[in-house]
Amino acid sequence: xxxxxxxxxxxxxxxxxxxxxxxxxxxxxxxxxxxxxxxxxxxxxxxxxxxxxxxxxxxxxxxxxxxxxxxxxxxxxxxxxxxxxxxxxxxxxxxxxxxxxxxxxxxxxxxxxxxxxxxxxxxxxxxxxxxxxxxxxxxxxxxxxxxxxxxxxxxxxxxxxxxxxxxxxxxxxxxxxxxxxxxxxxxxxxxxxxxxxxxxxxxxxxxxxxxxxxxxxxxxxxxxxxxxxxxxxxxxxxxxxxxxxxxxxxxxxxxxxxxxxxxxxxxxxxxxxxxxxxxxxxxxxxxxxxxxxxxxxxxxxxxxxxxxxxxxxxxxxxxxxxxxxxxx
Numbered sequence: 401x402x403x404x405x406x407x408x409x410x411x412x413x414x415x416x417x418x419x420x421x422x423x424x425x426x427x428x429x430x431x432x433x434x435x436x437x438x439x440x441x442x443x444x445x446x447x448x449x450x451x452x453x454x455x456x457x458x459x460x461x462x463x464x465x466x467x468x469x470x471x472x473x474x475x476x477x478x479x480x481x482x483x484x485x486x487x488x489x490x491x492x493x494x495x496x497x498x499x500x501x502x503x504x505x506x507x508x509x510x511x512x513x514x515x516x517x518x519x520x521x522x523x524x525x526x527x528x529x530x531x532x533x534x535x536x537x538x539x540x541x542x543x544x545x546x547x548x549x550x551x552x553x554x555x556x557x558x559x560x561x562x563x564x565x566x567x568x569x570x571x572x573x574x575x576x577x578x579x580x581x582x583x584x585x586x587x588x589x590x591x592x593x594x595x596x597x598x599x600x601x602x603x604x605x606x607x608x609x610x611x612x613x614x615x616x617x618x619x620x621x622x623x624x625x626x627x628x629x630x631x632x633x634x635x636x637x638x639x640x641x642x643x644x645x646x647x648x649x650x651x652x653x654x655x656x657x658x659x660x661x662x663x664x665x666x667x668x669x670x671x672x673x674x675x676x677x678x679x680x681x682x683x684x685x686x687x688x689x690x691x692x693x694x695x696x697x698x699x700x701x702x703x704x705x706x707x708x709x710x711x712x713x714x715x716x717x718x719x720x721x722x723x724x725x726x727x728x
Contacts, residue, residue, distance in 0.1 A: 403725040403727060404689055405725050407724040423706075424653055426701050429444065430445035440455040458479045458484065459481045467521055467533055470525075474489055478523065480518050480535070484498065501556070505546055506573065506578045514577045524545070525655060541588070544587075565628070566585070585601045587601050598621050617635040617646045648714050657678065705725045
């Protein structure tokens with residue numbers, strides 16, 4: 401698949417902003433989520449205009465960032481610290497909508513105390529009003545996922561379930577706590593599509609990033625308990641015959657692709673990204689526009705691809721250029 405550039409955006413004062421997520425809405429507009437001086441912001445890119453929305457009603461610092469998600473024409477933030485949701489409409493970026501959560505998730509059981517689950521800074525994608533929210537286990541990366549259903553008419557939200565990778569028993573939401581897994585598997589991203597949840601797992605690494613010792617690099621469809629019912633893509637162990645082969649993954653906003661990115665420059669894909677088509681279950685090669693070899697594809701929606709520079713290991717490292725591309 402060969403891409404051609406269609407529109408470019410420059411992020412001003414990029415060194416002062418730490419972006420955590422940048423997505424492409426179905427409308428073709430871009431929304432970025434970033435923190436600056438202990439405050440969270442949304443940046444809306446439309447045409448040649450960039451509008452910033454300051455988030456005032458949720459706690460925001462490097463150690464308790466709200467989780468960003470989007471659905472329909474809304475950008476949303478969920479904070480486990482505040483246990484609340486704030487939505488911003490694409491049509492009205494300045495007026496936040498507060499959503500009341502009607503129930504609570506159980507806490508993780510420890511020997512002498514119970515711990516409230518802490519949200520990861522990004523959530524999964526969805527094709528409905530049911531959002532997969534990722535949670536950590538006290539480490540840096542997410543190991544739990546809970547589906548949150550939002551009712552815009554009532555302006556309420558309800559937790560539907562809580563699961564972890566290949567969970568064997570359902571976790572009753574009415575319980576105050578649950579037994580945490582002995583070896584929690586990290587889930588880099590999640591997608592709800594046509595009533596199916598897709599997860600991308602990288603093995604029992606919840607305290608750090610992609611390092612030796614990961615058990616697998618795998619994309620699977622899971623049932624309501626979290627049990628993997630179908631494996632769509634798998635690389636097995638990270639190291640094979642002394643070669644590095646782990647892949648990261650982000651599901652596209654369109655729900656059509658899993659965007660696979662090598663974790664190491666020296667891997668067998670020669671540091672090139674590929675797309676996994678969730679419908680055809682095929683792996684597709686990507687050819688970036690000339691001069692953009694250092695860019696990464698980070699999203700797809702409505703037949704458009706979003707590329708960004710300075711984006712190693714799923715982390716924005718001073719990204720200052722966004723490019724929308726079409727298939728050539």
